[in-house]
Amino acid sequence: MAQALRLLSPPTTNPSIPKFSVPATPWRPLPSFPRRRPRALRVSASLPPPDLGLISSDGGVGAGAAIDVDAVTEAEMKENGFRSTRRTKLVCTIGPATCSAEQLEALAVGGMNVARVNMCHGSREWHRQVIRQVRRLNEEKGFAVAVMMDTEGSEIHMGDLGGAASAKAEDGEIWTFSVRAFNSPLPERTINVNYDGFAEDVKVGDELLVDGGMVRFEVIEKIGPDVKCRCNDPGLLLPRANLSFWRNGRLVQERNAMLPTISSKDWLDIDFGISEGVDFIAVSFVKSAEVINHLKSYIAARCRDNEIAIIAKIESIDSLKNLEDIVLASDGAMVARGDMGAQIPLEEVPSAQQKIVKLCRQLNKPVIVASQLLESMIEYPTPTRAEVADVSEAVKQRADALMLSGESAMGQYPEKALTVLRSVSLRIERWWREEKHHEAMELPDIASSFSDKISEEICNSAAKMANNLGVDALFVFTRTGHMASLLSRCRPDCPVFAFTSSTSVRRRLNLLWGLIPFRLSFSGDMESNLNRTFSLLKARGMIQSGDLVIALSDTLQSIQVMNVP
Ligand SMILES: Nc1ncnc2c1ncn2[C@@H]1O[C@H](COP(=O)(O)OP(=O)(O)O)[C@@H](O)[C@H]1O
Ligand SMILES: C=C(OP(=O)(O)O)C(=O)O
Numbered sequence: 001m002a003q004a005l006r007l008l009s010p011p012t013t014n015p016s017i018p019k020f021s022v023p024a025t026p027w028r029p030l031p032s033f034p035r036r037r038p039r040a041l042r043v044s045a046s047l048p049p050p051d052l053g054l055i056s057s058d059g060g061v062g063a064g065a066a067i068d069v070d071a072v073t074e075a076e077m078k079e080n081g082f083r084s085t086r087r088t089k090l091v092c093t094i095g096p097a098t099c100s101a102e103q104l105e106a107l108a109v110g111g112m113n114v115a116r117v118n119m120c121h122g123s124r125e126w127h128r129q130v131i132r133q134v135r136r137l138n139e140e141k142g143f144a145v146a147v148m149m150d151t152e153g154s155e156i157h158m159g160d161l162g163g164a165a166s167a168k169a170e171d172g173e174i175w176t177f178s179v180r181a182f183n184s185p186l187p188e189r190t191i192n193v194n195y196d197g198f199a200e201d202v203k204v205g206d207e208l209l210v211d212g213g214m215v216r217f218e219v220i221e222k223i224g225p226d227v228k229c230r231c232n233d234p235g236l237l238l239p240r241a242n243l244s245f246w247r248n249g250r251l252v253q254e255r256n257a258m259l260p261t262i263s264s265k266d267w268l269d270i271d272f273g274i275s276e277g278v279d280f281i282a283v284s285f286v287k288s289a290e291v292i293n294h295l296k297s298y299i300a301a302r303c304r305d306n307e308i309a310i311i312a313k314i315e316s317i318d319s320l321k322n323l324e325d326i327v328l329a330s331d332g333a334m335v336a337r338g339d340m341g342a343q344i345p346l347e348e349v350p351s352a353q354q355k356i357v358k359l360c361r362q363l364n365k366p367v368i369v370a371s372q373l374l375e376s377m378i379e380y381p382t383p384t385r386a387e388v389a390d391v392s393e394a395v396k397q398r399a400d401a402l403m404l405s406g407e408s409a410m411g412q413y414p415e416k417a418l419t420v421l422r423s424v425s426l427r428i429e430r431w432w433r434e435e436k437h438h439e440a441m442e443l444p445d446i447a448s449s450f451s452d453k454i455s456e457e458i459c460n461s462a463a464k465m466a467n468n469l470g471v472d473a474l475f476v477f478t479r480t481g482h483m484a485s486l487l488s489r490c491r492p493d494c495p496v497f498a499f500t501s502s503t504s505v506r507r508r509l510n511l512l513w514g515l516i517p518f519r520l521s522f523s524g525d526m527e528s529n530l531n532r533t534f535s536l537l538k539a540r541g542m543i544q545s546g547d548l549v550i551a552l553s554d555t556l557q558s559i560q561v562m563n564v565p
């Protein structure tokens with residue numbers, strides 16, 4: 001009996017799983033405000049124009065019954081049926097090739113779930129414009145694109161080449177790497193280095209790697225602040241490229257270890273991100289869990305209502321050493337293969353990726369696989385076969401999200417690259433579902449309270465039932481998003497419709513595998529929630545009478561199997 005009572009009592013929030021939690025605000029009906037009908041969207045590929053956008057159709061069940069549906073997802077669902085919606089989420093880095101309103105809209109229509117701005121490049125003003133543009137598109141056109149800010153971090157990198165887009169280093173050429181401040185244009189074959197201790201730290205004979213080995217130099221002479229280097233592996237130098245130096249075949253790490261993970265410039269960028277209301281902050285070159293905890297308390301003190309999820313970028317040797325602690329402290333992780341490949345041997349990157357993806361799923365943290373997925377598409381309109389195989393491997397590992405970097409930031413074919421990610425994801429997901437290739441993964445208990453344990457058991461059972469019964473969808477009514485994340489962790493065969501009353505929770509859920517987040521105000525009365533939801537979704541042609549669904553609620557900790565009436 002006690003058990004039954006507990007099952008019905010509202011769950012307590014679990015402080016050790018801060019993921020996506022928002023302060024428990026009492027339910028209140030959202031103010032009804034006039035909504036503009038968006039203009040028709042420009043649509044690429046085979047999607048029909050999503051015409052309803054953010055418009056709330058109340059399906060004849062009264063005012064206040066509004067539901068926010070992502071216009072693009074809705075179009076995809078109508079086109080392919082909702083069982084076939086894409087489960088893998090897509091992150092696009094925004095840069096000069098994609099920063100206009102039209103270009104951002106094209107990416108949103110093409111399936112971008114999260115827009116990433118990299119604070120390593122561009123000015124704060126530039127990023128502000130991009131973030132506001134994304135928000136405006138969401139409001140006006142019914143997208144639900146989340147924004148991720150990525151910190152620069154204290155890496156050693158080159159300056160911006162005095163404004164040049166790139167510079168070619170030829171075999172045998174002597175270049176000067178210097179910490180001096182120059183007036184632009186820079187002297188010929190001269191590169192600025194952002195780190196003052198550079199000239200002291202390197203030694204004659206060291207190997208200097210640009211971008212993890214895209215170009216290689218050998219240090220041949222040190223003259224005060226200038227370091228003369230001979231180019232051994234020629235190639236293209238890009239602005240602000242990462243620099244690492246190697247001695248006797250090993251990465252020289254001492255100095256990196258002394259640089260703070262979050263520099264003073266990063267703190268200013270973080271303040272900027274908080275004031276602009278970004279959804280995620282990705283922290284570069286994380287070394288330990290402490291920095292994540294520190295940042296989380298900093299953010300908690302500054303933005304109560306609008307919690308920001310912290311993504312730890314796993315890209316340094318230290319982050320691999322402290323992986324589990326870092327992932328536990330964070331709200332998610334990124335396999336940042338670009339810098340990782342400069343810190344560990346390249347042949348170790350694939351196993352590191354697999355390990356990180358698996359650990360994140362076990363610990364219920366979303367994970368992004370990033371860098372060079374479609375690198376050749378920076379210049380060419382089709383990917384290499386090897387790139388398609390790499391993307392499909394990440395999809396098979398069932399990472400939550402895939403990320404474009406240079407392909408979308410400064411490449412020539414950003415929309416085509418996104419289309420490749422979308423179509424490869426869809427195809428591989430379907431193939432893997434149909435052939436039932438996925439082995440069940442051992443999912444450890446992660447709950448730290450009895451109430452959370454109940455949620456976890458409900459989600460594990462519901463996902464299993466959904467697979468065994470072949471249901472059409474799982475519905476979850478969730479305030480903090482936690483229960484939705486637990487369902488996503490199970491990677492069920494059917495899509496998960498996640499209903500939350502918070503727009504910011506909804507945007508953050510966008511990063512999670514298999515979730516279709518909706519904003520909907522709902523009550524503690526499951527019966528009426530379900531009836532309203534069914535009417536609203538039926539009115540929009542998103543579900544039909546007879547569809548079989550399993551519905552869960554985190555306020556009631558309940559589970560129901562039913563046909564849509
Ligand atoms: N805001 C920006 N302004 C200008 N260029 C950018 C911007 N963001 C990204 N880029 C370009 O896109 C490339 C790839 O982006 P990303 O992978 O995020 O950075 P990085 O190469 O520094 O790790 C960068 O090297 C840079 O040339
Ligand atoms: C995603 C990465 O980080 P950034 O692009 O900021 O270097 C990476 O190194 O792979």
Ligand SMILES: [K+]
Nearest residue numbers: 120150151152
């Ligand atoms: K960065």
Ligand SMILES: [Mg+2]
Nearest residue numbers: 315336338339
């Ligand atoms: Mg990096």
